[in-house]
Amino acid sequence: MFAASAATALTIGSTAAHADSGSTDQQGLLKGSTTASYFWDDSSGRAGDTGLPAAGKPMQKGLVASPSWPLMTEGYVIYKGKKLPFFVGDRGPGDPSNRGVMLDLDAKTFAELTGGKFNPDTLGVDGVAGEGHIKIEYVVTKWGGGVGKKSYPVAFSTGAWAEKDDSGMTKQVSVKNAGH
Numbered sequence: 001m002f003a004a005s006a007a008t009a010l011t012i013g014s015t016a017a018h019a020d021s022g023s024t025d026q027q028g029l030l031k032g033s034t035t036a037s038y039f040w041d042d043s044s045g046r047a048g049d050t051g052l053p054a055a056g057k058p059m060q061k062g063l064v065a066s067p068s069w070p071l072m073t074e075g076y077v078i079y080k081g082k083k084l085p086f087f088v089g090d091r092g093p094g095d096p097s098n099r100g101v102m103l104d105l106d107a108k109t110f111a112e113l114t115g116g117k118f119n120p121d122t123l124g125v126d127g128v129a130g131e132g133h134i135k136i137e138y139v140v141t142k143w144g145g146g147v148g149k150k151s152y153p154v155a156f157s158t159g160a161w162a163e164k165d166d167s168g169m170t171k172q173v174s175v176k177n178a179g180h
Contacts, residue, residue: 027141028075028140028141029140029142030139031137031138031139032137032152033135033137034100034101034103034135035100035101035103035134036077036102036104036105036110036135036136037104038104038105039065039092039093039104039105040107040108040118040124043059053065053090054071054089054090055072055089057089059106061108061112062085062086062087062109063086063087063090064087064088064104064105065088065089065090065093065104066090066091066092066103066104066153067091067092067093067094067153067155067160068102068148068149068155068156068160069088069144069148069150069153070088070143070144070145070147070149070150071089071146071147071148072087072089072145073087073088073140073142073144074088074140074141074142075140075141075142076138077113077137078136078137078138079134079135079136084109084112086103086109088148090104091156091161094157097154098155098156101133102153102154103136103138103153105136107124110134111127111128113136114128115127147162147165148160148165149161149163149165150167151165
């Protein structure tokens with residue numbers, strides 16, 4: 001998949017989502033930066049969730065919500081030199097995406113990136129002084145096959161999440177020294 005790198009796999013039901021775990025000289029399909037928030041959807045309704053994430057997979061570390069990328073898109077996020085894999089398994093953030101919050105990380109990934117601790121009682125992240133948004137870099141390594149925009153993320157209100165993008169960005173971009 002990537003030259004000179006070890007791959008990490010996330011288990012998604014019977015499907016694995018792969019993202020690189022270490023090389024600084026990699027290929028990606030899209031790279032950029034945005035503000036990210038976090039969520040944890042346990043299907044109980046206690047944290048405002050509405051059931052299983054949109055991809056129909058259970059909530060798990062590495063699952064993010066995107067307002068516009070196709071479900072099952074894969075890549076990694078970087079925050080202060082820490083790099084963790086993701087796959088798009090849900091839609092969102094809704095209204096915050098109108099204010100530039102373009103990725104909703106799962107709470108366990110957010111906790112690991114920020115040095116906080118996931119709290120299973122509140123479904124939040126403790127030890128981050130109330131911080132709920134962070135500036136991250138992202139690299140898309142594989143586009144999902146469903147509906148959504150294969151380009152820089154756009155607000156949920158645009159409806160891009162519901163449109164099939166057959167053109168998309170397929171040219172690889174160099175991601176040298178990402179996050180270092």
